[in-house]
Amino acid sequence: MSELQRTLLEEIREKFEPIRGIFDTPLKRKRVLEIESESNTDIHFWNDRKKSSALLKEKKSIEDGISSCESLLKKFEDILVAIEFGEEGDELSVKEADDCIEELSKEVQILETRRLLSGETDKNSAIITINAGAGGTEACDWAMMIMRMILRFADRKGFKAEVVDELEGDGAGIKNATITIDGDYVYGLFKSENGVHRLVRISPYDSNARRHTSFCSVFVSPVIDDDINIDVKDSDLKVDTYRAGGAGGQHVNRTDSAVRMTHMPTGIIVQSQQQRSQIQNRETCIKLLKAKLYELELSKRQAESKVIEDAKMDNAFGSQIRSYVLHPYKLVKDVRTLAQSSDPNAVLDGDIEDFCIEYLRQIAAGQFKGKGGSGEDLE
The missing domain is CATH 3.30.70.1660 (Alpha-Beta Plaits)
Incomplete structure (x- = not known):
């Protein structure tokens, strides 16, 4: 095993261990069993779609983390075996070890990124x-x-x-x-x-x-998905339709398929003209509006905390x-x-x-x- 391989492998180990401690713990495995038990024994579990969806998402997230950790541990073992053969003069195995170390480093980076993406909406589109x-x-x-x-x-x-x-x-x-x-x-x-x-x-x-x-x-x-409740009343909306501009074919340019939607209480305006039908553009506008209303509510909550407000200055318009x-x-x-x-x-x-x-x-x-x-x- 070359000195460079030892150094790289040790660096990867140092990065991996704290990450493993976050994704793969007895408490995490216990939580998976609790969710499985609740879904199998509670006859009302599937009646509450919002609750069941949230729990299943939590279970999948934990299982994905545990699976990733187990996969990385297996690759550590494969690298050690490849290195043992390499020390006996098998050049192919030395190359395999180098390739495995590079792949392992990338996977640890992916797992670290997942650890950092722990915000309430970080998983969202x-x-x-x-x-x-x-x-x-x-x-x-x-x-x-x-x-x-x-x-x-x-x-x-x-x-x-x-x-x-x-x-x-x-x-x-x-x-x-x-x-x-x-x-x-x-x-x-x-x-x-x-x-x-x-x-x-x-x-x-x-x-x-x-x-x-x-x-x-x-x-x-x-x-914003269905798990986060953003109430948009039809009475609060002003909907205008117009003909889409630019390329798009005769259908798009000859019909009032584009939609502009104004949320009267906040003055937020969204529009969509890329879809062929007015219905599709309306659905896109609703999605855009919910996202903007969520951001507006989030900014109001952040303004109540001076610490968060100070950090928010880095992201504000004009900065x-x-x-x-x-x-x-x-x-x-x-x-x-x-x-x-x-x-x-x-x-x-x-x-x-x-x-x-x-x-x-x-x-x-x-x-x-x-x-x-x-x-x-x-x-």
């Missing part, structure tokens, strides 16, 4: 709204780049993403867009993107090739969370966590997981290293 800042075509182009980055990251993670509403810019890019992303732990991963993104580059739209700074805001909301500098040097830096990358092209192509994970780590630790806001350190 997400709705992401992107708005270009002031600056005309330059800002609209930046908003389009951010939308592409988010869609590329969703594709890398195997999530299903759909642009449900989009308003094109006058010259290029987009003024705003709304995206729904479906999958497990989508909101938990993407909530790190909530805030204002700043771009510094030589503008391709400036004939004098001057340096421009552009801003784009991103709002991330969890999709810069990350700078992307393409000129005169190349650097992407998160001003909250101080995480950075010297490869902006990769980041803008969807390689943002390291930023997401570092954000979650520092949230779990209860504080940020960076202050966020001005980004003067990048000027």
